[in-house]
Each structure stands twice: as C-alpha cells, then as structure tokens.
Amino acid sequence: MATVFNGLSFLQQRNSMPKLTGPGPDAAELEQMLQCALRSPDHARLRPWRFISIQGDRRKDFGELLRASLLRRDPDADDAAQEKARNAPLRAPLVIAVLVSLKEHPKVPAWEQRISAGCAAFSLILAAEALNYGAIWRTGAVAEDKQLLRDLGGADNEEFVGFIYVGRPDCNAKPVPTMVSEEFHRAW
Template identity: 40%
Template sequence: MTDTLALLKQRRSVPPQFLAAPGPEGAQLDELLAIAARVPDHGKLVPWRLVVFEGAAREQAAEVVARVFRERNPQASDDQVEFERKRLLHAPVVVAVISRAREHVKIPLWEQELSAGAVCMTMLIGAYAMGYAGSWLTNWFAFDREVLAAFGLAEDERIAGFIHLGTPTAPITDRDRPVMAEIVTRYGA
C-alpha cells in the first residue's frame, strides 16, 4: 500500500515534446490498456473505447491533423501546419480514450463520461508505475468532426483525451498544487 501512495504522490504530467522512445509496446501496452479498463463503470456499460496510435499510424494521424488544420486555416504558415502535424508525433505511443456515453434509463450520461475520464487517469498512473510518463491532452482536433471521423469515431462519440506515453527526456518537475484549505470544506462544520 505504501508503494501505491508514494507513486500517487510522485506522478507528474510530462508534455509530449519531452517524451521519447521507448514507450509501452506489445504485451506491456496490452497490460496497460487492460489496467486502464478497470475503472468504475456503473451498469457495466463500457461507455468508452480505446484507439492506439503507434508506429506508422502516428504519421497517418498526424497527416490528417495537418490537412484539416490547413483547410481550416488557409492563411497558416508552413511552420504552423508543421507544428500541428507534430502534436501526435512527439510521444512514441498515443492512446485516444473515446467516450461513447449514451442515454440510459438508469445511468446518467455524466457518470458514463466520468468513467471515460477515469480510464485516462488510470492509464497515466499505470504508465508511471511501469516506469514511463505521460500526458492527458485534447487539443483542437479532439473536437473537429472531420478529424474524428478520419480516426474512426462515430457521430455520437467524443474524445475524452489523448494519452501521450513514453520515456521522459528531461527531469520531471512538479507544478504548484492547490492549497488544500482553499478547496476542502467539511459538511456541517
């Protein structure tokens, strides 16, 4: 139990541009995805799914992002287009967590969406426990229907997050954390 608490106290997000190979792959990646799927899921609806971008598929996805960015921003410079193209190329593995929350007679959409968020966080914690680091991001293309369709999402599916995974290339630093007295209240006190 102490090891788990120590891990949770140390976990930090690492921006994708500071992640490099190696990243989780093969059986280790499969294990990480299985761990990420072990989240609270009221009604066992599995209101999420995963799309893995690795190897040449990252390049294909990056080209989709660059093309759509160019179409949406014809005035953009080549450097700006290249910046957008590289967003999915920094980390060796990127996993899109897809929310497929749907109306249900008993389970609210909000609970289903939170379950997808739990997948994202559990994947980050699992990656850190395996010796990797990561980042949970969305970016503009997570909300662009043309990009989402190219990535295989149905019209009623959304990106909960892109989880960028790899090995840190620089020391992991912490950020300022909330002052607990400012965010915690005790009911009835």
C-alpha cells in the same frame, strides 16, 4: 499503526511528462495499461470508453489528419503551423486516443459516461507511470473535430476525451506543487 499503502506516494507525486521519447511500451505493456483503464468506475457497466493506439509510422498518418484538421479550422494556417500539427504525434512513441462512447441509459446520463471515460484516460497515465514511462494528457481544438473522430473510425455517438502521449521521459521532472487541501476541501 495501520499498514500504509505505498501507492499513496506514487499518486501524490504523479507528474505529467511533456517531452517523451522512445522506446514506448511494448504490446504486453500496452495490454497492462488497457487492463488498468478497463477497471475504471463505470455506472451500469456501460463500458463507455474506446481506445485507439497509434504507434510507429501510423503517427505520421495521424499527423496528416491533424494537419487536415488544422486546415479545416484555419484554411490560412501558415507552413510552420501546419508542420507543427503534422509533427505533433511524433512527440511520443505511443499516442492513445481515448473516446467516450455514449449510450442511452435511463440511469446513466452522458455526463457520467464522460467522467467514466476520463477516469479511464487517467488510469492509462497512472499505468504508464507504474511501468516507468512518462505520459501526458493532451486535447486542444482537434479534440472537438468530428471529422477527425470519423477519420479515426469513431462513431456518431462518440467523442474524444483526450490523447494520451506515452514514452520515456525526455526532460527533468518538474517540481510537483505543494497544494493546500483546505483551499479545496471542507468538512460539512
């Protein structure tokens, strides 16, 4: 029998963790995660991804930016909503903003670059789980806020792909749904 790659079960059981706590990855572990993301499929080697890690008290500064983002969208947001936005980054010890950095290329349209950056975001999640952390990909309306992007140092050709929250799981893993591949796959 062919050798079975034991990564299959790892991939099939991947499970996002909505509740995360510290400690988060240290610098060496973060570097390992980034090295995984940097191996994402990438047409023409454009490297169309950027990562901004936010940890420690910087999460509070980021929370203020999220609150400001909320108020731009909804100037009448009540105190509870503002507090929720402000505290959002405190839901994990590490938040990684993943950006796509779009480039003009004759053979690589923007959609390919966005997918490539999405693969990098997913790779961060897989790497986090491989290091025994939990992770979850979040977006929301803030992910389309160009001012927030600029506040984080993003450029005009960049967009958010998501925010990857990483930390120690602080909840029971939900049951992984059993999926029927026939609903999504057919031989042609």
